[in-house]
Amino acid sequence: MKGVVLAGGTGSRLRPITHTGPKQLVPVANKPVIEYAIDDLVEAGITEIGVVLGNKGRQEIQNYLGDGSDFGVEITYIVQGEPLGLAHAVGCAKDFVGDDSFVVYLGDDLMREGIVEFVDDFDPDEYAAGIGLQQVDEPERYGIVEVEDPPESGEGGEAVDTADVGDVVGLVEKPDDPPSDLALIGIYVFTPAIFEQIERLEPSWRGELEITEAIQGLIDDGDRIQSHVVHGWWKDTGKPEDVIHANRLVLDDIAGDVRGTVEDGATVTGRLDLGEGSTIESGATVRGPVSIGRNTTIEAGTYVGPYTSIGDDCAIGEVHIESSVVIGESTIRCDRRIVDSVIGRHATIRTNTDKQPTGERLVIGRNSSLEL
Amino acid sequence: MRIVTYTCPDCGTVVAGNVLERNRTLKCPGLGCETVLRFSDLPAEDREHVLSNLETYRME
16 A cells, blocks of 8 residues: 655645745654654555645755655655645546555644554455544534444544444535534545546636545445544644644653753753753753753753743743744743744744833734734 | 646656646756656647646646
8 A cells, every 4th residue: 555645735824834834844742744644654554655745845845755765665756736636636646656545644634543543444345445534523614524324422522433433425515514523634545446536526616626526426436435533633733723732732642752961950840852962951940741852952040831842953041931832943032921832943032121112022024923 | 637747757756747837847856856857748638638728727
């Protein structure tokens, strides 16, 4: 089986972060989100991976992933160009896929349980496709499937056994009257039968080739579509608050790995990942779970609170920062509290109390968002 | 919609036909590949298909 990771799109909802890089390289717990997709595919035994690239961030993604050898995989790049929809992206992978079944994984998604069970359960002799699903609280906001045996509403959103819901028999996008609360999560397994359906598609109202229509075509032709309800969390990292939430979910599971220096006199509680060359100085406080990259200094008088990730080559001083993502190569030295924030590369935040007149001094780019 | 692609004969990178049409001549986007790809490398039937469906293949 092969893997196809979709890494196109504009990342418009993550601006200004994505003005200078693709959304798939935005880090969650100091690891680019696309790497979680690669890891899940490798765990499922898939090492031939096609990465579909758009017009944005193409070089950066290639520079990061290379030929895949650093990740134990073999990567073929597939340049889609314009964002013409998921079905177009999948269709561009036809020659790469050949006669194999293949997993399609959205490159800005991540999920707790991986895809091993999903892949192992898929039988291409029985099904034309499989769809990853999850119960959601507001099905009107998602692509929703109709299944043979819809689950009854559970309490507290507990997981539903796959065997309870049967095959997928229909799909509908953001329905006013949802046939179920099972949403598409951007993980699919396809046989080459999907390509014939993609060829039949016409662009939707938004000018895109919709994968849901291609899957509906399989259903209309009498093919079986397997449902796979995932347990554990799943996250699309399309918006800053999603990045912060995903960061929290991943950090909840870290074991702690200290490779840098924690000086005597530093206070560290909870789990900490600390990269090589990084230092937590005496007089600094870190309350985990926290991830700190390489060659970063947490200076005396700083508080780094739970669910914070700070990338490589940063200098962090005086500040109280928690539940935030600092991507890297930034300097933050200010006697302020920073919470629930995403800070991009090469950012500088510093105290200005020695300047007159007093006031906030800001250099803000397009699509920036500040809450003061 | 038929999707046209071209595979670089040197590095195996796949390029969508709409990309070749927009650029007409481009250096292969594959890592470290120096091959020049051209819209004219596509078979005539594929070129005709892309040109006949330009509105579909472009997001302006």
